[in-house]
Amino acid sequence: MQPLALSEHRIIRIVVLCALYVAQGVPFGFLTVTLAAAMAASGAETEAIASVFALGTLPWALKWVWGPFVDRFGNSRFGRRRPWILVAQAGMIGTLVAMAMMPDPVADLQTLGTLVLLHNIFNSLQDVCVDAMAIDLLPPEDRGKASGLMYGAKYGGTAIGGGGLSIIAGYGGMPLAYVGMIIIIAGIALLPLLTIEKPGDLLFPWSKPTTIEKSASVSHTEDSEAETPPRSALALLRDLGGAFTVRAAIVTAVVALLATAASGLLSPIATNLFVGDLGWSQEEYGAATGGAAVFAGLAGAVLGGFLADLLGPRRVFAACSLVLGLLLGVFGLGDAFWDDRMLVWGYLIIESGLAGCLNAAFFAICFGVCRPSIAATQFTAYMALMNLGVAGIYTLSGPFEARFGVQGTYLIGAGIQLSVVLLVPFTLVLRPKKPV
DSSP states (O other): OOOOEEEOHHHHHHHHHHHHHHHHHHHHIIIIIIIHHHHHHHOOHHHHHHHHHHHHHHHHHGGGGGGHHHHOOOOOOOOOSSSHHHHHHHHHHHHHHHHHHOOOTTTTTTHHHHHHHHHHHHHHHHHHHHHHHHHHHHOOHHHHHHHHHHHHHHHHHHHHHIIHHHHHHHHHHHHHHHHHHHHHHHHHHHHSSSSSSSSOOSSTOOOOOOOOOOOGGGGGGHHHHHHHOOSSHHHHHHHHHHHSSHHHHHHHHHHHHHHTTHHHOOOOHHHIIIIIIIIOOOHHHHHHHIIHHHHHHHHHHHHHHHHHHHOOOOHHHHHHHHHHHHHHHHHHHHHGGGOOHHHHHHHHHHHHHHHHHHHHHHHOOOOOOOOOOOOOHHHHHHHHHHHHHHHHHHHTTHHHHHHHHHHHHHHHHHHHHHHHHHHGGGGOOOOOOOOO
């Protein structure tokens, strides 16, 4: 029986990519909700919980390191990305087994923190490899749809890891929650284990190579540069440098810095505004931003992906940025309505939905801009720039609020978001026309 090649089966390809994104979201929800609650219930201090959080997020801040490594050594008889994904998932499962064997997470915080760090190193490796595999395998007409579904799947994984596993921990304790998480990750790992990327790849070391005619769905990767990874570190650096001499790649990098910068600027201010100034309870604010808004973001991501395929990712991204910028501006000027709970809930839900739609469309833009031969490196660079844009502007929230006030800072955020719209047309990759 011939193994299923993801390049040849559209539905299976998207299902596998989305499932792998679920596997990335589950650990995040588990760490930030389930494990944190268990540590607090066991008597851990806030500083101890924060230190474990910091160790869990560190690999994601440094995941750009994986990009060149995966591109440089991402070619084998088992596929370009699949072996690395399987290694990453084996590491994730192994670290979870080690955590499950700890009788008390608070008793040995050093060991727990080390295991959380190792788990997220493997998780961040999988993230880079899955993004690169998506660029390798997704045809242009599916990139928007797939990016929306993948982004939504990560939301779903976070809900499973935070909500679902918390319920399991409440009934059977943390050991049962660990077992549940191991089962989820191991079940998802069966998908890349039992499929191959493209015809001719080996499923297992003892498998015989197969030759199947490739379908038109992957014709976009048949260019010589798409199929040939850099042969050396020098070639990789040369290709990466060449990629960022293209106008579209440079402008996309600037857009990555600005795309969610307004959110980073305003989110700390919003927390103090609602809970501190407007008298919202922590429960109500959590229900709005962590409940309704999360589901709105998930729906926006899925819808944004489908719209990106239908209308084009740049149109969708520009429209979302325009509407979001106007929404921020209207909210900043509409302080007279801030006490109206219904209006503010509506604002938070719409804002989150637009953000999800915007992110899905931007992922699709990046898929199209990245060179397949250095897909892991280039795409990871864009994602790192998005994180940098948000993290860098966090430090300006306090000074901006002190200097311009809440309303003025919201208007600055609106201006940042609107400025992105002007850059979108320049992210289009201009390819030379082939002679007739």
